[in-house]
Amino acid sequence: MASSTVGDSLLYAGIVPGEFAGRPGRAYTVELNGRCIPLPGTLGRPAAILKNGKAAGLDTPLRDGGDQITVLRGKAGGSRPALRSRN
Numbered sequence: 001m002a003s004s005t006v007g008d009s010l011l012y013a014g015i016v017p018g019e020f021a022g023r024p025g026r027a028y029t030v031e032l033n034g035r036c037i038p039l040p041g042t043l044g045r046p047a048a049i050l051k052n053g054k055a056a057g058l059d060t061p062l063r064d065g066g067d068q069i070t071v072l073r074g075k076a077g078g079s080r081p082a083l084r085s086r087n
Contacts, residue, residue: 006051006069007058015071020047022074044077 025041050070
């Protein structure tokens with residue numbers, strides 16, 4: 001019989017792993033000399049999963065006897081810094 005994983009236990013608990021991911025920051029589009037230039041936001045920090053206090057992944061196996069799983073939310077990214085014109 002296949003062993004359960006951290007990902008399995010999160011699904012059984014009704015937790016969707018994607019909800020904890022750090023999302024990218026807001027992107028902006030500026031027009032410069034008639035051209036549209038996209039300015040993407042910065043990347044967010046991913047969520048961290050701990051099994052018994054140590055880093056783990058969704059595919060980390062669980063053992064019988066009560067592993068403790070902790071999920072730390074990711075941090076959302078930010079917007080690009082302000083643009084400055086050169087005079």
